[in-house]
Amino acid sequence: MARLNGKVAIITGAAGGQGAAAARRFVAEGARVLLADVADETGAAVAAELGAAARYRHLDVGTAADWAAAVRVAEQEFGPVSVLVNNAGILHLAPIAETDPADYERVLRTNQLGTFLGMRAVLSSMPGGGSIVNVSSVEGLAGMPGTIAYSASKFAIRGMTKVAALELGARGIRVNSVHPGVIDTDMVRAAAGTALHGFAKSRLALGRLGRAEEIAELVLFLASDESSYCTGAEFVADGGATAAHSLAP
Template structure:
């Protein structure tokens, strides 16, 4: 069967909601055994996992030891890890760099960069040749957006890490790729301080809307499966055409000719 994930063991961080949940659901439906990692400790993580036939392991990826335990626990249960999706991320409200709290920026990097760094570092020894690592990054790591210096920098660092590790693991045919979405229709998009990002999705994305989590999951599915053996070291933008330019719909909305 094309794009089957039968008999694959997949670990997805930040899997309780948004993109992470969409990836977990898609992978489970494609036949994978899914480990959903998340910080939630009030039972909602377990409920989310049960709903899609996944297994929940409480994990704060900003803590190196918890990432290490997540991956060791998965290996002890299943004997290997075939797919790792680094997805857990945080964002700070819009702020120019001179007003940004340095300690908050460091904490953001603990999740957005070191969570991915440690995920790869500790997963590789448990991954057979031919496995797949997928980093959920952002087009903010390719094109800068004012007011988000720490977030932009963390995503740019992920893209650089992706390329470096892809080269390091190429002799084992372990593929390492980054997905770089534009604005995604998740709760993070509606946090206070993200109002300008919503405006950008309306006016700047040529397709005129945010990306759906399921659309990111579809690309992750393709990159995870054995049918996709010759793509590695890529940061793939999925941004409704924004990287190509501003579309006609956005221009019409800007001048009031479209809803």
């Protein structure tokens, strides 16, 4: 049985990594999906691969007008939006003293403001309820040196998720956050390089990096009616990273 039959979803950051993996799973489970990103060529290729149940739309998540246009396109192509996955995000690694304010603002504009604008934009398209999945991070649960901007944005997503869940529950809209650990994606590889494999083997309970497809399965659960009593909650998929504390070997 298709777990998302009849659902219309918008997934941001869908040109690759976790977003593309989620889009593939959603379509496989019966959803119609608007893939949104700023990587137009790659995003359009993923949508073409998925066929008639998918469309691509350029979306700068930090721009309210882009969000309004994306919701209109989703409604025109498929009908009212029932699922939003706020997955788009960027990572900047630098110590506090070396973090330029422009880089700090750039990260917050995409990760934090983009999530807020997305939640606000879909409300008019969810008169009968829906599910919003905000992708945070384990850096939204605990700090890590060198991630001042990224961690600030991911902690904010965690808090905004709870506020939205409280405000929107009476309207039948569920809002949850997903907190991936170190996932083997282009964004993480570009920022941290191949050393992460050694880190994962020595420090994580499962001894490996996560896969985008594993996060997609969690997002799929939260988008589906299987999670109908879940809202305002944090769902962690991190290979055991947050099971440890600083004294752990």
